[in-house]
Amino acid sequence: MRNSNEAQLRSWELPAWKDFWELGKPRVVLVMLVCALVGMALATPTLPALDKVVLGLVGIGLASMGAAAFNHLLDRRLDKMMLRTSSRPLAEGRLGSWQAGIYAALLSVAGVSLLWYTVNPLTAWLTLGSLIGYALVYTGFLKRVTPQNITIGGLAGAAPPLLGWTAITGELHPNALLLVLIIFAWTPPHFWALAIYKQEEYANAGVPMLPVTHGEAFARLQVWLYTWLTVAVTLLPFVTGMSGWIYLAGVLALNVRFLFWNWKVWRGKDLATPLASFWFSIRYILLLFLLLLVDHYASLVI
Numbered sequence: 437m438r439n440s441n442e443a444q445l446r447s448w449e450l451p452a453w454k455d456f457w458e459l460g461k462p463r464v465v466l467v468m469l470v471c472a473l474v475g476m477a478l479a480t481p482t483l484p485a486l487d488k489v490v491l492g493l494v495g496i497g498l499a500s501m502g503a504a505a506f507n508h509l510l511d512r513r514l515d516k517m518m519l520r521t522s523s524r525p526l527a528e529g530r531l532g533s534w535q536a537g538i539y540a541a542l543l544s545v546a547g548v549s550l551l552w553y554t555v556n557p558l559t560a561w562l563t564l565g566s567l568i569g570y571a572l573v574y575t576g577f578l579k580r581v582t583p584q585n586i587t588i589g590g591l592a593g594a595a596p597p598l599l600g601w602t603a604i605t606g607e608l609h610p611n612a613l614l615l616v617l618i619i620f621a622w623t624p625p626h627f628w629a630l631a632i633y634k635q636e637e638y639a640n641a642g643v644p645m646l647p648v649t650h651g652e653a654f655a656r657l658q659v660w661l662y663t664w665l666t667v668a669v670t671l672l673p674f675v676t677g678m679s680g681w682i683y684l685a686g687v688l689a690l691n692v693r694f695l696f697w698n699w700k701v702w703r704g705k706d707l708a709t710p711l712a713s714f715w716f717s718i719r720y721i722l723l724l725f726l727l728l729l730v731d732h733y734a735s736l737v738i
């Protein structure tokens with residue numbers, strides 16, 4: 437009796453704003469917005485227009501959080517099956533599917549419309565493409581059918597610097613695509629390190645992540661090989677003249693560390709190293725983009 441009263445009481449409670457906030461994957465989106473901001477800065481030799489910076493970041497942020505909320509909605513049953521995700525708002529039933537669906541749609545429409553009306557249509561189209569790429573193509577399809585899900589789906593997550601760039605210039609540019617390429621190459625070592633650590637959960641939930649379908653040793657090797665690809669791609673900003681010596685010095689140091697961690701992932705058998713490598717990968721991408729920014733403004737001042 438007491439329990440049913442409590443359940444009834446709970447059904448009258450408003451969902452906590454924290455649960456809606458969590459649907460937007462705010463920490464991931466924050467790092468994406470840093471990458472978008474760097475794209476904006478590098479797009480112009482002068483300071484980018486402040487209104488485009490603010491409106492662009494708000495629009496890209498809203499659309500990314502909308503995409504993340506759709507991911508929570510489509511994955512709600514899957515999330516329930518894995519310890520890492522089992523306490524999410526939809527998996528635990530703290531939010532209903534309708535609430536999440538409406539919230540995701542509102543954020544997405546608000547983000548893309550803001551970009552369309554106040555920034556430019558190109559950025560709105562590219563953001564819409566990334567949103568669909570992550571929410572529908574990756575989450576609804578690729579994640580469930582192929583271990584190459586993230587190599588293809590990673591393109592959506594890699595888009596923010598391009599979105600930032602076009603928000604300022606309204607045009608595509610090879611340098612912007614180079615920034616996308618950096619995140620694109622980095623995504624497999626970023627994610628497969630975590631997938632190795634969480635392979636049992638993915639296997640139990642029937643998600644075909646690389647360590648589940650091709651074995652742990654193969655996944656460890658792929659992390660190592662994609663790390664080398666990332667190292668090569670991250671040298672291109674210097675080679676093409678987009679960035680200078682400050683960037684080169686910093687990125688070499690970051691790459692030595694990234695290679696160190698993922699050499700350990702490749703050679704090791706323990707699960708603590710892949711987890712440590714995953715966390716390092718986040719510091720790596722954040723610091724790399726901050727380096728691009730510092731190098732850009734230093735070259736304008738010096």
Ligand code: HEM
Nearest residue numbers: 463464467468471586589590593594619623627630718721
């Ligand atoms: C399709 C590509 C990607 C996949 C599959 C992926 C996968 C993941 C997963 C599974 C987590 C753990 C999330 C959690 O425990 O809540 C995570 C965390 C994270 N990812 Fe990625 N990621 C991708 C792209 C990116 C991109 C492009 C960025 C930023 C530029 C990024 C930044 C982060 C950050 C900052 C975290 C830590 C979040 C936290 O502290 O809770 N990821 N990623």
Ligand SMILES: CC(C)=CCC/C(C)=C/CC/C(C)=C/COP(=O)(O)OP(=O)(O)O
Nearest residue numbers: 464499500503504563566567570592593595
């Ligand atoms: C408009 C735009 C730039 C959209 C990109 C949106 C976005 C937030 C991408 C995040 C990438 C990510 C964390 C994937 C993990 O999903 P997962 O389902 O494999 O991980 P999970 O199990 O933790 O949910």
